[in-house]
Amino acid sequence: MMIKTRLLFTMLIVICLLVQSKKMFSAETALLAGTSKINITPKIEMPLHDSLYARILLLETAEQKLAFISVDQGIFFSEELIRECKEKLGLSQVLIASSHTHSSGKRDAEYINSQIISAIQKAEKSMFPAYIIAGHKTFPQLGFNRLIVREDGHSRESWFSDDHYTSENPERIPFGPVDPEVGVIKVEDESGKPRAIIMNYAMHSDIVCSNYEISADYPGVACRKVEEAFGKDMTCLFVQGGGGDIESLIISSRRKGPDDSFKSDYRTIERVGELLAYETVKLANSLDASKKMGSSFKLMNDSLQFSGRFKTDEKYNIHISTILFNNNILIATCPGEPFIRLQLELKDKVRKAGGVPFLFGYTWYEGTWPNYIPDILSAARGGYGADQSWPEPIAVGAGESIMNKHFENYLRVNGLMRNEYGPVGFKAGSQWKTVEIPPTNN
Incomplete structure (x- = not known):
């Protein structure tokens, strides 16, 4: 009987210690994370060059649960997916970021x-x-602005030649x-091992x-190479920035159709993906999150209403999410294809206010997908995506309004903007x- 009592007492002590250690774990760790990767290549009769994936980064605090979903798709958003994630999985926020590959084939939502x-x-x-840290690295540009200003002051796309410039910018x-x-x-x-980038x-x-084959394009190559550099337990998510008007300097010529004898040159995506992955790995290795005393995030959702540019009866309901990690790392999400000037201006403002800024373009969680979002100057100069868009270009100034709202919300979330x-x-x-002057010895 005494042995049983002692055994029971010992078990109670062990249970109490486990409970206490769990409480300490919860108190010391503000953020939990989980990652995964899954194949989403469509089952269609179309040649396959490389597979398409969805990559997940799940972040959880005591208050909320957030999922970043990066997909190898041209444009992908799904109200049904958002609803299922919230109702069945208990997620408070779900962000779907499309890599914008033009070779994802027919979508099976x-x-x-x-x-x-x-x-x-x-x-x-x-x-x-989980512990989070972030940074940026400048390196020789991989892209160029495809809206080239011509003699009349307006822009035309790089795939149109004139008396001076050659089509597709082969130079x-x-x-x-x-x-x-x-x-x-x-x-x-906790060990300092990278688990997600x-x-x-x-x-x-x-x-x-126009390769008429399934491919994740350069983001697929870049993610694969980053994951290979850090090992099987690491997931790399690619998220577009304000790339609406940016084209790659290294490019494969287009095919005229699936029966065209010309074949796409996939060395182009391998080289671009390799260059981007190299800089990403180098930057990631210079960042040490484990030295921080914990990580957390705050989130603020907002929406803005716009009309069409030429058809004012067209309505756009643009939903954005302003996310702040560790009180200084800003993620500003934007659906559609924002132009690069919007990204540059937002980053400049946030840096001057002491933040580390990221624009997540092509990222949706609710509302209208607006297609291209040009800055005001680009809207005036025109060209594809600037004053030509389907079904209708968004109102002039919408891009600046979205970025200004993000900047305002950033200052609110980090506590600098007063509420009184x-x-x-x-x-x-x-x-x-008052400074007493000692007397002189004159």
Whole structure:
């Protein structure tokens, strides 16, 4: 009897210690993360060059649960997927970021949704205490601005030649503006091992456009090479920036149709993906999140209403999410294809306010998909995506309004923007400072 009592007492002590250690774990760790990757290649009669994937980064705090979903798709959004994730999986926010590959084939939304749900469930089973750090690295530009200003002051796309410039820019002239930076958000576990990397770069994924084969284009190559560099437990998500008007300098010539004897040159996506992955790995290795005392995030959703540019009865309901990690890493999401000037201007403002900025273009969670979102100057100069868009260009100035709202919300989320009249907590000092001058010995 005494032995049984002692055994029971010992078991109670062990249970209490386990409970206490769990409470300490919860108190010390503000953020949990989980990752996964799943194949979403469509089952269609179309040649396959390389597979398409959905990559998941799941982040959880005591208050909310967020999923970043990066998909190798041209444009992908699904109200049904968002609803399932919230109702069945208990997610508070779901962000779908399309890599914008032009070679994803015919989309099977039902199949992609079911694969993504499975991937999120897998990520939930591998949650770990997470630490986040982020940074940017400038390197020689991979892209150029495809809207080239012509003699009349207006822009035409790079695939139109004139008396001076050749179609498709075979001379690799680095027309601007562009953003030469790659951004990295790195998620580490308690041992300091990288478990997820979000690679943020602004450039169209159409290097092998019109290839009539399935391909994830250069983002697929870049993600694969980053994952290979860090090992099987690491997931790399590619998220577009403001790449609406940015084209790759290295590109494959287009095929005229599936029966064209000319074959796409896939060395182009291998080279671009390799160059981007190299810089991403180099930057990621320079960032050490484990030295931080924990990570957390705050989130603010908002929406803005716009009309069409020429058809004012067209309505756009643009939903954006402003996310702040560690009180200084900003993620500003934007559906559609924002132009690069919008990204450059937002990053400049946020940096001047002390933040580390990321624009997640092509990223949707609710509302209207607006297609191209030009800055005001580009809208005036015109060209594809600037004043030509389907079904109807968004109102002039919409891009600046979206970015200004993000900047305002960033200042609200980080606590700098007051919610009441100021100054608050300010204590004025003495107007005068008296300094006693010692007497002279004259």
